[in-house]
Every structure is written in C-alpha cells, then in structure tokens.
Amino acid sequence: MNNRSRTWDVAVIGGGAAGLSAAVTLARSRRSVIVVDAGRPRNAPAEGVHNFLTRDGISATELTAVGRDELSSYGGTVISGSAVAAERTDTGFTIDVADGQKVIARKLLVATGLTDTLPDIAGLRERWGRDVLHCPYCHGWEVRDQAIGVLGTGPGAVHQALMFRQLSDDVTLFLHTAPEPTEEQWEALAARGISVIDGLVTTVLVDEDRMTGVRLDAGDTLACRALVVAPLFSAHSKVLESLELNPTEQRAGEALLGSVFAADPIGTTQVPGVWVAGNVTDMYAGVINSAAAGFTAAAAINASLLDEDVRRAVAEKRTAAPTAPDPFSAAAEAEVCERILGVRRHGLSPEPKA
Numbered sequence: 001m002n003n004r005s006r007t008w009d010v011a012v013i014g015g016g017a018a019g020l021s022a023a024v025t026l027a028r029s030r031r032s033v034i035v036v037d038a039g040r041p042r043n044a045p046a047e048g049v050h051n052f053l054t055r056d057g058i059s060a061t062e063l064t065a066v067g068r069d070e071l072s073s074y075g076g077t078v079i080s081g082s083a084v085a086a087e088r089t090d091t092g093f094t095i096d097v098a099d100g101q102k103v104i105a106r107k108l109l110v111a112t113g114l115t116d117t118l119p120d121i122a123g124l125r126e127r128w129g130r131d132v133l134h135c136p137y138c139h140g141w142e143v144r145d146q147a148i149g150v151l152g153t154g155p156g157a158v159h160q161a162l163m164f165r166q167l168s169d170d171v172t173l174f175l176h177t178a179p180e181p182t183e184e185q186w187e188a189l190a191a192r193g194i195s196v197i198d199g200l201v202t203t204v205l206v207d208e209d210r211m212t213g214v215r216l217d218a219g220d221t222l223a224c225r226a227l228v229v230a231p232l233f234s235a236h237s238k239v240l241e242s243l244e245l246n247p248t249e250q251r252a253g254e255a256l257l258g259s260v261f262a263a264d265p266i267g268t269t270q271v272p273g274v275w276v277a278g279n280v281t282d283m284y285a286g287v288i289n290s291a292a293a294g295f296t297a298a299a300a301i302n303a304s305l306l307d308e309d310v311r312r313a314v315a316e317k318r319t320a321a322p323t324a325p326d327p328f329s330a331a332a333e334a335e336v337c338e339r340i341l342g343v344r345r346h347g348l349s350p351e352p353k354a
Contacts, residue, residue, distance in 0.1 A: 008032045009305055010298075011095050011105035013083045013239050016041055017287045018278025019111035020067035021294030022301075027074035029302050034103055035071065036095065038082040042113045042279070043287070045129030051137050052288045063287075079103075085242040092273060095239065106308070107273050107301050110240055111294060114258070114279040116231035119153055119176075123204035124229070131211040131226045132204065138286060140167045149214060149224035151201055152178025154255045158185045160228055165192045172224060174201050174214065197222065233258030233283040240280075243271050250283060258283050267297035275301055 010026050012019045015037025026033045041060045043049065048057040055063060068078050081097040092106035118125050124132055133139040140163075147170045150161040157178040165171045172195040181189065181196070189196060203215040204227060213223040235247045240261055247259035260281050267275040277297040278290035285293060 006032075006104070007091065008034045008103065008105040010034075010107045010109060010301055011036065011093065011103050012109045012111060013095070013237070014111035014113060014278070014280070015039070015064060015068070015078060016111060016113055016278065016290065017063065017067070018113075018280075018290040018294035018297075019109070020064065020071060021291040022109050022111065022277055022298040023071050023076050023294075024067070024074060025295050025298035026302060027071055027076040029298075031302060031305065033071075033076045034105070035076065035078045036081055036083045036097060036103060037078060039080055042116070043129065046139065047130065047142070049287050050139065050141065051286060052291075084238045086239045088243070088271075088273075107275070107305060108239075109267070109275045109277060109294075109297055109301060110237050110261075110280060111276065111278045111290075112237050112239075112280050113235075114260075114283060115234045115236060117234060118231050119151060119229060121151075121201055121204060123206060124227070127204055127206065127211055127227070132229060133226060134229055134231060135286070136163045136167065140164065143226040144168060146170070146225040147223055148172070148226045148228060149174055149222070150228040151230075152176045153230050154257075155179060155252055156230055156255075158189065160230065161194050162188060162192060164228055165194055169193065171195070172197060172222065174216075174222075175199070176201050231258075232256065233260075233279070235260045235280045235283070237261065237280060240269075240274070240276070243274060245269055245271055245274070265296075266300040267293065268300065273304075 009031040010033045012023045012033060012035045015035045019035055023033045023035050041064060043060040046060060048059055049063055050056055071078065081099050081101060083095050084098050085096040086108060087094045093108045095103040097103065118128060144167045146168055148164050148168050150157060150164060150171065150173045152173060152175045157173060158181050161171055161173040174197050199216040199218055201214045202217050204211060205213045205215060205221060211225055211227065213221050214227065215221045245261055248262050249259050250257045260283050261276050263269050263276045263281045267277045269276055275297045277293040279285050282293065
C-alpha cells in the first residue's frame with residue numbers, strides 16, 4: 001500500500017528532535033506513523049548539539065540520521081517534502097505536500113520549529129551558529145574564557161551579559177538598540193566587571209574564517225571572539241494556519257520576543273486531533289527539551305487513538321449479529337453432560353449402594 005492510499009494513525013510534520021522522538025514513541029506502541037520532513041534543521045549551522053545526555057557534540061544532521069534509523073527499525077516511515085496544508089476529514093486529516101503527495105492520517109502532530117530573524121548587521125548571519133550565538137546552555141562552554149560581546153537589542157541584553165559572564169571574565173555589552181540599563185542593572189554590570197559600549201554595531205569582522213571583532217557606526221573596532229545575539233523567534237506553519245490556528249506573540253513588556261503556537265502542557269491545540277511539540281510551541285526549548293516534548297505529545301496522541309479504538313470495538317461488538325454457539329465449547333459440553341448423566345457426571349450414583 002502506498003503513502004497516498006493508506007490511512008496512517010499519525011502524521012508528523014517536521015523531522016527534528018521533537019518530531020522524530022514522537023514518531024519513535026508512537027511506532028514503539030505499534031502505531032503506523034509517517035514523518036514529512038523538509039530536511040532543513042534549524043540548528044544545522046551549529047557545530048554540534050550540546051546538553052543532550054549521551055549525545056553531547058553530535059551534529060544536528062547526524063542526530064537526525066540516527067533518529068530516522070531508529071524510527072525505521074520500528075516500522076515508521078519518513079518522506080522528504082514540505083507540508084503546505086491540511087484539511088479535516090470524517091476520519092482525520094489529509095495533508096498536502098508541496099510535491100503533490102497527499103498523506104491521510106487519523107491524528108496530526110506538527111513539530112516544525114522556529115525561524116530565527118537576526119539583526120541586520122553585515123557579516124552576522126554568515127557566522128550564525130558558529131561564533132555568533134544566543135544560548136549559553138547550547139554553546140556557552142565552547143566560547144569559555146574568550147572575549148565575548150553581547151549585542152543589545154532588547155530588555156534582556158543585561159541578563160544575557162550577566163549569564164555569559166559566568167563563562168568568561170572578558171564580556172562586553174554593546175548597547176546597540178537596547179534600552180538604557182536601570183540603576184540596579186548598571187550596578188550589577190559594574191560589580192561583575194562587564195564593559196558597556198554605546199553606539200550601533202554595523203559589521204562583524206572576520207579573519208581566516210574566525211570572528212575577530214565588531215565595527216561600530218563611529219568607525220571604532222573592538223575585539224571579540226564571539227558575539228551573543230537575541231534573534232526574533234518566529235513560529236510559522238502553513239499546515240497549522242490552514243487549520244485556522246495562528247501563532248501568538250510573546251512579549252517582555254513592550255518588547256516583541258517572537259511568536260509560537262499555543263498549546264497545553266501535553267501539546268494539545270484548540271483543533272481536535274492536532275498536537276504541537278518542540279520550538280513551534282516553546283521558543284526556549286533546547287534540543288533535549290524538544291525531544292522530551294515529542295515523547296509527551298506522542299503519549300497523549302496514543303491515548304486518544306486508544307480511546308477511539310476501544311469505543312469503535314465496543315460499538316461493533318454491540319451491533320454484531322448473534323452467532324450460533326460453538327458445539328464444542330466448554331458450555332456446550334457441560335450442557336450435554338448434564339442432560340445425559342445428571343448428577344452421575346461427578347461419579348455419583350442416584351441411589352445408595354446396599
């Protein structure tokens with residue numbers, strides 16, 4: 001049976017940590033599961049995945065390959081493509097893939113992650129995931145004891161600078177477009193020995209494929225080996241939007257942090273039969289968090305399928321035509337024995353012996 005004609009228990013859109021974790025969990029529960037993946041992992045530019053127990057340093061592409069192999073070993077399927085829309089049907093959903101394929105499934109899990117919108121600074125995007133980074137837990141150890149710059153773009157800039165000060169005693173906060181620190185923040189920055197530079201950063205400087213510093217709008221250059229930024233995290237999913245789900249903006253005060261699709265703690269959305277997992281609903285989830293969220297959503301999906309299966313089986317049992325009794329069943333044998341032998345079936349005689 002091909003992918004077009006069969007009905008899968010679950011279709012997973014997105015083959016990253018969240019999607020593959022969910023798919024493996026479902027396949028191990030003997031659910032038929034198909035993953036539709038465009039093959040563009042968000043963390044592909046990074047040298048490796050960190051803080052993922054037993055997998056520290058593994059590349060994003062290798063992690064995905066290992067996950068696909070695990071899924072295949074349990075009977076799951078992955079197809080390459082971008083899911084562009086979904087339509088509710090009487091039995092579940094029909095998912096349209098950009099290349100014309102259609103996937104039919106009872107339940108739907110979307111784990112398509114986020115898009116990082118970076119500051120418009122010359123040379124910055126080319127270094128993203130290497131020496132331009134944002135998460136101290138994902139990449140902080142790799143830049144420890146180096147000169148670290150923090151690009152201020154919002155109210156969280158001071159917090160970022162203080163976080164990276166744990167990793168290096170050479171940290172500079174470039175205020176850039178961030179708001180002026182409060183008196184309390186100035187005191188904290190001074191206490192931790194963090195330098196603060198006014199002015200806009202215009203260029204990331206690179207020499208022999210290594211970051212060497214930044215240039216300011218006034219023309220000054222300052223040395224640093226890594227630059228911390230705060231991207232705008234945006235969740236977009238044509239599939240979810242086609243089902244009339246829209247991302248919700250996330251803010252810190254008046255500052256826009258990004259957008260995600262709202263869900264409850266197990267990934268349930270407002271559309272029955274649709275779940276989300278990973279960065280598409282949690283902008284701060286690391287790779288290991290996303291994998292855990294995939295497991296959680298998969299367990300919820302399996303429970304929903306189980307409930308449907310049991311209700312269907314009970315309904316079928318109630319409406320099934322009665323069948324003739326089995327002539328060789330235990331009940332039939334007992335009835336024959338009763339009619340023919342009466343109490344003697346137990347070896348008893350109806351009259352006492354003389």
